[in-house]
Amino acid sequence: MSDITEQLLRGTSKGVGAKAALALEDGTVFFGAACGAAGEAFGEICFNTSLEGYLEVISDPSYAGQIITLTYPQIGNYGVNLEDAQSGKPALRGLVVRDMCATPSNWRSDMALGEYLERNGVVAIEGVDTRALVRHVRDHGAQRAIVSTVDDDVDSLLAKVRASASIVGQNLAATVSCERPYAHTAHDMPDSVRFALAEGPDARFSVIAYDCGVKRSILDGLVRAGCSVTCVPWDTPAEDVLAQHPDGVFLSNGPGDPDAVSGTYSQVGKLLGKVPMFGICLGHQMMGKAAGADIEKLKFGHRGGNHPVMNLLTRRVEITAQNHGFGVLFPSMGELVPDLSGGYTEHHDDLRFWVRAGIAPVVRNERFGRIRLTHVNLNDGTVEGVAFLDVPAFCVQYHPEAAPGPTDAHYLFTAFARLMEGRKDYLDIDIAADRLAGWRFGAEAAKELANA
Numbered sequence: 001m002s003d004i005t006e007q008l009l010r011g012t013s014k015g016v017g018a019k020a021a022l023a024l025e026d027g028t029v030f031f032g033a034a035c036g037a038a039g040e041a042f043g044e045i046c047f048n049t050s051l052e053g054y055l056e057v058i059s060d061p062s063y064a065g066q067i068i069t070l071t072y073p074q075i076g077n078y079g080v081n082l083e084d085a086q087s088g089k090p091a092l093r094g095l096v097v098r099d100m101c102a103t104p105s106n107w108r109s110d111m112a113l114g115e116y117l118e119r120n121g122v123v124a125i126e127g128v129d130t131r132a133l134v135r136h137v138r139d140h141g142a143q144r145a146i147v148s149t150v151d152d153d154v155d156s157l158l159a160k161v162r163a164s165a166s167i168v169g170q171n172l173a174a175t176v177s178c179e180r181p182y183a184h185t186a187h188d189m190p191d192s193v194r195f196a197l198a199e200g201p202d203a204r205f206s207v208i209a210y211d212c213g214v215k216r217s218i219l220d221g222l223v224r225a226g227c228s229v230t231c232v233p234w235d236t237p238a239e240d241v242l243a244q245h246p247d248g249v250f251l252s253n254g255p256g257d258p259d260a261v262s263g264t265y266s267q268v269g270k271l272l273g274k275v276p277m278f279g280i281c282l283g284h285q286m287m288g289k290a291a292g293a294d295i296e297k298l299k300f301g302h303r304g305g306n307h308p309v310m311n312l313l314t315r316r317v318e319i320t321a322q323n324h325g326f327g328v329l330f331p332s333m334g335e336l337v338p339d340l341s342g343g344y345t346e347h348h349d350d351l352r353f354w355v356r357a358g359i360a361p362v363v364r365n366e367r368f369g370r371i372r373l374t375h376v377n378l379n380d381g382t383v384e385g386v387a388f389l390d391v392p393a394f395c396v397q398y399h400p401e402a403a404p405g406p407t408d409a410h411y412l413f414t415a416f417a418r419l420m421e422g423r424k425d426y427l428d429i430d431i432a433a434d435r436l437a438g439w440r441f442g443a444e445a446a447k448e449l450a451n452a
């Protein structure tokens with residue numbers, strides 16, 4: 001039997017030779033072949049179900065402390081284009097794939113993904129039955145894991161993974177934030193993004209963004225909505241921010257356990273009510289923490305490009321990109337206000353209750369007044385967004401910038417601009433019409449690129 005036939009019969013063309021291993025703390029072990037940097041890495045095992053956009057996922061700083069499994073079976077086939085990266089350097093600990101493509105084909109490709117991982121010191125394994133792995137994580141929950149290209153002894157791997165640190169309690173935002181303030185304007189966008197920006201947009205708003213590990217596409221989304229952005233470190237004092245008299249403050253995405261990021265949420269508590277605010281993902285959790293909310297750890301998190309979210313204000317479903325393992329508990333934000341909650345006084349942990357009732361309920365928060373539930377995850381009934389009614393602030397748990405993912409929720413950047421204009425109806429937007437606002441596509445943009 002030829003090698004190829006033997007490999008086909010085994011159902012895998014990789015993993016022969018057991019050059020790399022992945023071990024979970026509950027004793028589950030997979031063998032495969034190294035396809036990134038050599039070495040050993042520890043982190044929380046999680047999975048992302050996006051069909052494309054592997055580079056954007058790998059370079060998203062929110063993955064610090066994690067080992068990502070990509071469920072799409074072949075990864076790397078269009079290579080790596082550095083203009084698409086979401087940060088200067090990937091922060092994830094390790095990568096698990098079924099099949100790593102060594103011969104990418106794409107005119108925009110700078111290098112193969114394996115080379116990018118190797119250059120950036122990311123340990124990666126291929127040849128793993130990722131379907132079996134993901135089903136295991138879904139059934140048994142997220143847990144600590146090790147990827148190793150230097151050790152294939154099961155007892156030794158398990159001893160090491162069981163001695164490693166848990167992601168719970170770690171402030172990882174501090175590890176991926178910036179050291180000093182920096183600006184992000186249209187000039188800081190990669191050419192491939194800037195050329196698709198509509199004429200203008202005038203930078204009408206000066207925005208300070210807390211950088212807890214911000215994705216570049218989020219900053220691009222703010223620029224598209226007319227913001228000139230200054231990013232500041234994760235623990236910048238509120239007084240320093242207010243001294244610059246910004247039109248708005250943005251709270252970025254970021255990795256790890258939100259309970260451990262008190263250096264940010266303690267400042268958010270001092271900013272809410274003083275300046276219009278918008279938060280995404282960790283930024284949403286920071287606003288929740290500032291309002292005294294409890295945080296839960298999700299069993300295996302939400303990571304992918306097709307999570308259905310009901311916007312309770314418009315009753316429309318948005319298909320969203322997500323990446324989070326923790327969540328805010330809406331009932332912990334305050335008592336329901338019956339007049340604004342359809343007469344209901346009792347909380348429901350599964351927020352799909354409100355989807356069925358057709359109501360966007362409101363709680364009274366001890367510190368910041370009334371807060372409305374605006375978005376609910378339809379898969380598991382967790383909170384996806386809230387709007388403060390007595391202070392100018394709103395936030396979402398999911399990723400309106402997508403990158404990768406659908407553009408359904410781009411309107412939230414427009415909403416932030418409208419909030420900074422002082423509009424009460426800032427969230428009342430025709431989502432479909434706004435999807436491409438601020439961008440231009442097609443012949444016009446192509447002509448300019450050709451003339452550049």
Ligand SMILES: NC(=O)CC[C@H](N)C(=O)O
Nearest residue numbers: 254255256281282325326
């Ligand atoms: N993308 C993010 O901002 C992630 C938020 C947080 N670290 C979580 O896992 O829930």
